Amino acid sequence: xxxxxxxxxxxxxxxxxxxxxxxxxxxxxxxxxxxxxxxxxxxxxxxxxxxxxxxxxxxxxxxxxxxxxxxxxxxxxxxxxxxxxxxxxxxxxxxxxxxxxxxxxxxxxxxxxxxxxxxxxxxxxxxxxxxxxxxxxxxxxxxxxxxxxxxxxxxxxxxxxxxxxxx
Numbered sequence: 001x002x003x004x005x006x007x008x009x010x011x012x013x014x015x016x017x018x019x020x021x022x023x024x025x026x027x028x029x030x031x032x033x034x035x036x037x038x039x040x041x042x043x044x045x046x047x048x049x050x051x052x053x054x055x056x057x058x059x060x061x062x063x064x065x066x067x068x069x070x071x072x073x074x075x076x077x078x079x080x081x082x083x084x085x086x087x088x089x090x091x092x093x094x095x096x097x098x099x100x101x102x103x104x105x106x107x108x109x110x111x112x113x114x115x116x117x118x119x120x121x122x123x124x125x126x127x128x129x130x131x132x133x134x135x136x137x138x139x140x141x142x143x144x145x146x147x148x149x150x151x152x153x154x155x156x157x158x159x160x161x162x163x164x165x166x167x
Contacts, residue, residue, distance in 0.1 A: 001025050002050075006057060018058040018075055025054065033084040034091045039134035047080050085143065092140045093155040107141070120152040121145045 005020045012020075029047060038044055055071040056062055072079075095102040108123040122141045127133040144152065 001028055014059050021054045021058055034088045037084045044081055051080055088140045092144055096156045118149050120156050
């Protein structure tokens with residue numbers, strides 16, 4: 001798909017190139033990202049490198065002296081790993097309020113509140129392997145519990161405005 005975009009919008013302005021990447025290529029990179037979110041650094045770097053190449057293409061700036069981070073900031077593109085984390089968090093928050101078919105009945109809630117644990121958090125899942133440790137539920141529960149309590153309470157309320165942050 002990226003080669004298709006390069007062939008067909010090569011002579012367009014940077015805005016059209018960026019739009020072509022955002023609408024045709026990035027959705028392929030983010031398809032089902034809540035489920036397959038990689039945890040190995042080499043896999044994460046491979047995906048981020050792809051976006052960095054796309055930023056150079058969008059700005060038509062292939063000089064070695066140009067900072068790709070500045071190009072990404074100029075294009076206002078968030079990192080793919082941050083976007084995948086947001087998608088996981090969004091899906092989990094929708095599951096908490098019952099807006100998805102994902103059942104959370106198998107997850108345990110704390111029986112009492114402490115200074116660090118409240119009723120909006122979940123008990124972390126014990127894991128033995130990295131494959132399971134970095135799968136959707138254990139990883140997202142850790143992210144959910146590390147979020148501020150105000151955010152968790154706001155996102156776990158069933159009001160329509162609670163998920164505007166992510167939609």
